[in-house]
Amino acid sequence: MKNILLTIEYDGTSFFGWQRQPEKRTVQGELERVLSVVCRCPVQVNGTSRTDAGVHALGQRASFKGDFGIPTDRLVVAANNILAGGMNSIGKIGDLRIVSAEEVPEGFHARFDAKGKKYVYKILNCQETQIFSRNQYYQVRKSLNIEAMKQAALYIKGTHDFKCFQAAGGEEKKTTVRTIYDLQITEEKNELGKRTIFIEIKGDGFLYNMVRIITGTLVEVGSGKLPAEAVQDIVESGQRQKAGHTAPPQGLYLSKVYYKLEDLAGL
């Protein structure tokens, strides 16, 4: 029995999230449909992270098992061909793509063997409405104080009980303690000269909506609604209602999955 680990990217705009649902277009559902055709057998895919509707991925991982003859590299080409709509028309590109695939030991599981993940949250920080970025950025109109946001980020780095950054509705977790290995905030201009702010966050695990609530809290610090120091109190309080709003899904990208602790911790 082969066990294949995929690296995939997708634009989450037109998906009802990762998880298979009847009658709805989901990433897992699309992958299983296409891989079942290519492998000529029913395929069940296990993803590392169940991203929500509208959330994107640059480096989602997923594994699946089966007794199929097609070589791994041919499988990628064939599946991508179907995902891009058969590439019949010039310039046509799909919203889901397998970046690479590799054979892994039979006991390997894309989710349970993950040691951590990196997310990127993209903010567009300018006054005038930017319609062409609406599905890929969270547009914040008020000018953000990035230095205050960086200071607030220091209270989030490290090992803490992050109950304050957990939304209701996720699956039950044994503990709400997590380690954030890195939290970088950088800024750049986009091609139209508008200010973009990227929040990169690397951790051993994330609670439900944690990155989006952290982002909403940092945005409130950046806009002056919360002082940077308040974030220390918020974390210590463990109270969701003290933290900021949940930033919208379209700015969030699952960037990378780590299977080795030394890659995650940057040692």
Place this chain on the structure above:
Amino acid sequence: MKNILLTIEYDGTSFFGWQRQPEKRTVQGELERVLSVVCRCPVQVNGTSRTDAGVHALGQRASFKGDFGIPTDRLVVAANNILAGGMNSIGKIGDLRIVSAEEVPEGFHARFDAKGKKYVYKILNCQETQIFSRNQYYQVRKSLNIEAMKQAALYIKGTHDFKCFQAAGGEEKKTTVRTIYDLQITEEKNELGKRTIFIEIKGDGFLYNMVRIITGTLVEVGSGKLPAEAVQDIVESGQRQKAGHTAPPQGLYLSKVYYKLEDLAGL
């Protein structure tokens, strides 16, 4: 009777083009629906250019008349509010937006009074599939020789019979002679460091699919399939089949409409 001239921008991805069609979401249809609500009377909108499905606009113009009380600036705010879905959720932005509105003389017509237009065509020129740009760029994988494209562009500038760059299926035109005042080809890196090529073309009028066929022809010159000099022969021949392919709609943007000849000709 008031006559209002709008400047509008839209992401054409989810529209079946400009022109009103029963049961289909079109830009004209959406604008008329929303403006009729805001003006409290049935509104008919005349656009300058009937963009095809998937084609975008940065500076489309459209005019409409009526006896309505709402002040012009309030009208823009109210219409944009509805177009953005009521702005109920954080960070939500629509795919169609009124940029500005002004009152014009009663005899003014957005289309018939236009002296010319500028289009921009955006190409992404890199090997690896870029899914997040798929609705806003034409991705060409083979590295393009931009100098050859610039040389070919010289044969297109000026006043010519452009029958060779006209697709079948558009409305009947009296003449296929047009003046291209400017055709600039520039390159830049996008935020991921990928090469982008912009074709900016300014003329007194355009035949059906003309910019997309010019782009397809320039891409074939850039990829070495056609020599730059061949473009002179193509224009002189007047034969569509000698020109290049029709570049896909998603790279095309209606950038500006000119109502004064001196703005168009850059005098």
